[in-house]
Structures are given as structure tokens and as C-alpha cells.
Amino acid sequence: MKKEKEATTEQQILDAAKDVFQSKGMDGARMQEIADKAGINKAMLHYYYRNKQLLFEAVFKNAFSLLAPQLNIILNDDSSLEHKIKNFTFNYTDFMIKHPYLPNFIIQELNRNEDFVLKLKQNTGFPNLEKFKLKVDAEINEGLISPIDAEQLFVNILALNIFPFLGKPLIKALANKDEKTYKEFIERRKTEVADFIINSIKLP
Amino acid sequence: MKKEKEATTEQQILDAAKDVFQSKGMDGARMQEIADKAGINKAMLHYYYRNKQLLFEAVFKNAFSLLAPQLNIILNDDSSLEHKIKNFTFNYTDFMIKHPYLPNFIIQELNRNEDFVLKLKQNTGFPNLEKFKLKVDAEINEGLISPIDAEQLFVNILALNIFPFLGKPLIKALANKDEKTYKEFIERRKTEVADFIINSIKLP
DNA sequence: ACATTTGTTAACCAACTGGTTAAACTTTTT
DNA sequence: AAAAAGTTTAACCAGTTGGTTAACAAATGT
Numbered sequence: 100m101k102k103e104k105e106a107t108t109e110q111q112i113l114d115a116a117k118d119v120f121q122s123k124g125m126d127g128a129r130m131q132e133i134a135d136k137a138g139i140n141k142a143m144l145h146y147y148y149r150n151k152q153l154l155f156e157a158v159f160k161n162a163f164s165l166l167a168p169q170l171n172i173i174l175n176d177d178s179s180l181e182h183k184i185k186n187f188t189f190n191y192t193d194f195m196i197k198h199p200y201l202p203n204f205i206i207q208e209l210n211r212n213e214d215f216v217l218k219l220k221q222n223t224g225f226p227n228l229e230k231f232k233l234k235v236d237a238e239i240n241e242g243l244i245s246p247i248d249a250e251q252l253f254v255n256i257l258a259l260n261i262f263p264f265l266g267k268p269l270i271k272a273l274a275n276k277d278e279k280t281y282k283e284f285i286e287r288r289k290t291e292v293a294d295f296i297i298n299s300i301k302l303p
Numbered sequence: 304m305k306k307e308k309e310a311t312t313e314q315q316i317l318d319a320a321k322d323v324f325q326s327k328g329m330d331g332a333r334m335q336e337i338a339d340k341a342g343i344n345k346a347m348l349h350y351y352y353r354n355k356q357l358l359f360e361a362v363f364k365n366a367f368s369l370l371a372p373q374l375n376i377i378l379n380d381d382s383s384l385e386h387k388i389k390n391f392t393f394n395y396t397d398f399m400i401k402h403p404y405l406p407n408f409i410i411q412e413l414n415r416n417e418d419f420v421l422k423l424k425q426n427t428g429f430p431n432l433e434k435f436k437l438k439v440d441a442e443i444n445e446g447l448i449s450p451i452d453a454e455q456l457f458v459n460i461l462a463l464n465i466f467p468f469l470g471k472p473l474i475k476a477l478a479n480k481d482e483k484t485y486k487e488f489i490e491r492r493k494t495e496v497a498d499f500i501i502n503s504i505k506l507p
Numbered sequence: 508a509c510a511t512t513t514g515t516t517a518a519c520c521a522a523c524t525g526g527t528t529a530a531a532c533t534t535t536t537t
Numbered sequence: 538a539a540a541a542a543g544t545t546t547a548a549c550c551a552g553t554t555g556g557t558t559a560a561c562a563a564a565t566g567t
Binding site for chain 3: 544
Binding site: 125259295298299 | 330331410415417420423457462467491495503
């Protein structure tokens with residue numbers, strides 16, 4: 100067997116499948132289009148991944164494994180809440196600028212098949228809120244921030260960071276933005292969102 | 304022609320199409336399933352709506368025409384920003400609890416076909432930000448709120464209100480919530496989100 | 508050297524999909 | 538009451554789709 104090419108073909112398929120699935124979704128994607136983009140015969144897709152569903156799951160798990168570490172930036176480091184929020188907002192936004200299809204792909208497919216998330220939760224490294232909750236409660240007790248439910252705060256942080264990518268076409272339409280001004284708008288959010296959150300919770 | 308039944312068949316199709324399109328999206332929806340759900344022959348779909356694309360557009364415009372007035376709650380009334388935010392947050396969340404598929408459907412299909420939004424913008428009643436911007440700037444000048452870009456604020460408001468519905472499966476997984484605790488979580492947001500926003504921008 | 512395993516292709520297939528057609532039935536018009 | 542217009546159905550159709558097969562090519566083991 101050809102060691103190098105073996106890995107390459109399988110990877111070529113995965114790369115092509117990522118492109119097609121992320122832009123068209125499970126239902127809109129076509130096996131033939133993936134094969135064409137990978138520059139190989141359609142039968143190879145089945146040779147390496149058996150069927151569309153398994154190929155899709157490989158792509159999806161890959162995508163989620165990119166997102167999970169981003170979430171752990173805010174959930175599992177030991178810095179102050181203020182630092183967590185600034186760090187996460189900046190990193191996450193920067194990361195998403197480089198992977199613009201990712202949030203929509205994950206949200207869309209998670210909604211299409213709610214049971215699918217159960218498979219992900221079995222993975223080690225699936226993000227966990229416990230440490231974040233403790234930190235929030237600790238800072239409340241120290242009088243550093245005003246009382247707030249940690250889960251609500253976490254969803255607020257996610258919302259403010261993820262929504263601008265999910266709702267890109269809506270935002271462009273509502274605010275009359277073209278691609279350039281939209282990007283500038285997102286760029287500004289790298290710091291503005293963190294300030295917005297911290298303003299809301301920090302005590303003087 | 305039968306006046307009553309004429310309207311009814313067309314409406315039955317639209318209702319069935321709404322169900323199927325909103326839960327499966329354009330690509331995942333099947334004309335046969337819509338016909339079955341409407342209890343009629345598949346040919347009738349084409350008789351009334353010509354083809355899948357036009358039927359889809361009818362459903363989509365219908366859905367968007369439900370959303371637009373919700374946005375105008377915050378954009379076009381004359382009350383204070385604080386009142387706008389409280390009013391919008393409460394109304395929007397309450398509305399979405401009753402139409403849970405709506406946000407995901409709109410966001411998903413807007414992302415699938417970015418050009419599609421252009422058709423919507425031609426509609427009269429398409430939400431417009433101008434009045435909201437003036438109000439924000441006015442309250443900044445009056446010293447009521449801290450300086451903030453009106454568009455950023457508006458996207459923040461949208462994000463905090465819409466994301467919890469878009470990211471429902473993700474939130475349920477990350478926070479270990481079942482359907483019941485998720486609903487309680489959303490219910491609390493009707494007031495908490497408004498407080499979170501106002502806390503962030505209001506000056507003492 | 509040669510048999511075995513692994514990788515690749517072209518051709519094929521059954522099921523499905525959106526859409527059409529022609530005829531039947533119903534309501535409205537004249 | 539008959540013609541015209543509108544509504545509904547069953548059967549059909551061509552193109553597409555995910556997936557299979559059988560034969561061929563390349564690498565590997567012995």
C-alpha cells in the first residue's frame with residue numbers, strides 16, 4: 100500500500116466533503132459534487148466512508164472538534180472573568196473570521212437532528228460548564244460582579260459572539276452593509292462585545 | 304367555483320408546506336410529504352404554486368412577514384430606549400416560544416441563498432434602522448446612556464434574543480438541560496436579557 | 508516470482524424527485 | 538341545459554441520487 104497517497108486520498112475526500120457539506124448542508128450536498136471536488140471517482144467515497152451519513156458525521160465531528168477548544172478558552176482557564184471574556188471574545192471572533200461557515204454549519208445540523216448532539220456529548224473534551232459556574236459565583240461573592248446566573252451569562256456571551264456570524268445576511272440587509280463594511284463591523288466587535296458584557300456585570 | 308373550498312385548498316397547502324419547509328428546509332422538504340400532510344394530490348401543489356421554489360418563497364415571505372413587525376417594535380415606536388428594549392425582549396421571546404421553528408428557518412434559508420434577501424428588501428415594511436439610530440444618538444447626547452454605536456447595540460439586542468432559539472440544541476447539550484428546564488431558562492430571559500442590556504448602557 | 512491485499516475506475520441500478528398530462532369531476536356562466 | 542372555466546385525480550416521465558459491482562491496477566508479503 101502507498102502510505103502517503105493512502106492518507107492523501109482519504110484526506111482529499113474529507114476536505115472536499117467539508118467544503119460541500121458546510122456550504123450546502125447534509126440535504127443539499129451531493130456525493131458526486133464531493134467526488135468531483137476531490138478529483139476522484141464517486142465509488143471512493145463509499146470505499147473510505149461507506150455512505151453519505153458516515154462521511155457527513157466525519158466532517159461534522161471534525162468541525163465540532165475545532166469549536167470545542169474555543170469554548171474551553173472561557174470555560175476552563177483560571178484567569179479572572181474579565182480576562183476570560185476579553186480573551187474569548189477576541190479569540191473566538193478572530194477564529195470565526197477564518198472559518199466563516201463553521202457556526203452556521205454546526206447550528207443548522209444540530210437543529211436538523213437533535214439526537215446527533217448525544218453522540219458528541221460522549222466525546223471526551225465536550226465542553227463543561229461546571230468550572231465556569233464556580234468562577235462566576237466566586238466573583239459574585241467577592242463583590243467583583245453583580246449577581247447573575249452563570250448559565251444566562253454564558254449564553255449571553257455565546258449569543259453576542261456567535262450570532263453576528265449566523266445572522267450575517269440578516270445584518271447585512273438590515274444595516275445596509277456590503278461585504279467590506281460587514282467585515283469592519285465584525286472587526287470592531289472583537290473588543291466592543293467584551294466591553295459590553297463587562298459593563299453589564301462589573302461592580303464599581 | 305367553490306369560494307370557500309378554493310381558499311381552503313390553497314391555504315391547506317400553505318399550512319402543510321410551512322410545517323415541512325420549516326422543519327426540513329428547502330433541500331430536505333419533499334413535495335410528496337407536503338401533499339400528504341395537506342391531504343391532497345401532489346399535482347395540486349403545482350396547480351396552485353407552479354413549482355417547489357415558488358411554494359417555498361410563499362412560505363418564506365409569510366414567515367418573514369411575521370418576524371418583521373416584531374423588529375419594528377423596537378425600531379419604530381417612540382418610547383425611551385429602556386422601554387423599547389424591555390418591550391421588545393419580552394414580546395419577541397414570548398412570540399418565539401409560540402413559533403419556535405421561525406428563527407432557525409429564516410436564518411438557515413437566508414444563509415443558503417444570500418441573494419434571496421434582496422427580494423425581501425424590496426417589500427414595503429422591511430425593517431429600517433434609521434429611526435433607532437437617531438434615538439440612540441439622542442439619548443447619548445442627553446447623557447442617559449453611555450456612548451455606543453447604534454448598529455452594534457441593535458445587533459447585540461438581536462443576538463441576545465434570537466440566539467437562544469437558534470442554539471437550542473447546543474444550549475441543551477452544554478448546560479445539560481431537558482425540554483422543561485430549557486423552557487424555564489427561556490422564560491427567565493424575558494426579563495433578564497433586558498436588564499442585562501440596560502445595565503450595560505445606562506448611565507447612573 | 509507470485510499470490511494476496513489494497514486502491515481505483517467505469518458502468519450500472521433501483522429508488523426517488525419534481526414536474527407533466529390527459530381525463531374526470533365540479534362549479535359558474537350564458 | 539349545455540358550454541365554459543376551474544378543480545382534482547391517477548398515471549406517467551425524465552432526470553437525479555446514493556449506492557453497488559465487477560474488473561483492473563498497484564503495492565505488499567512471502
